[in-house]
Amino acid sequence: MVQDPVLDELRQFVRERDWGKFHTPGNLAKSISIEAGELLECFQWDGAELESAKEELADVLTYCLLLADKLGVDPAEIVTAKLEKSRDKYPVEKSYGRSAKYDRL
Known part of the structure; x- marks a missing residue:
């Protein structure tokens, strides 16, 4: 708990x-x-x-x-885990300043 x-x-x-x-x-x-x-x-x-x-x-x-x-x-654990997945999915060099997913441009 x-x-x-x-x-x-x-x-x-x-x-x-x-x-x-x-x-x-x-x-x-x-x-x-x-x-x-x-x-x-x-x-x-x-x-x-x-x-x-x-x-x-x-x-x-x-x-x-x-x-x-x-x-x-644990809310903090699941948010942190999802953030790690999102870092991989949206790398800075491909996502910086863009609202659209980088593979759809």
Whole structure:
């Protein structure tokens, strides 16, 4: 079990409300998608209100952390592992300053 102050606080919050029974991986993944849509809505008309965006981003991150916890994975470890794969997939010399994948130019 990953020990992290934020994750520990989330676990306590969920325990106090007996919500863990609802937190299946599928439900958490759906919640991430729903909250990501609400975050996107903050930017719909190019005038994003920072406070609203922060709250929606917090919701997305909360569900991501809860899903990682449910799956028994360390968020820092999986992000670092994915970053290593991305370094190989997008080498600096071929990707620098480009938004398109280098093999599609």
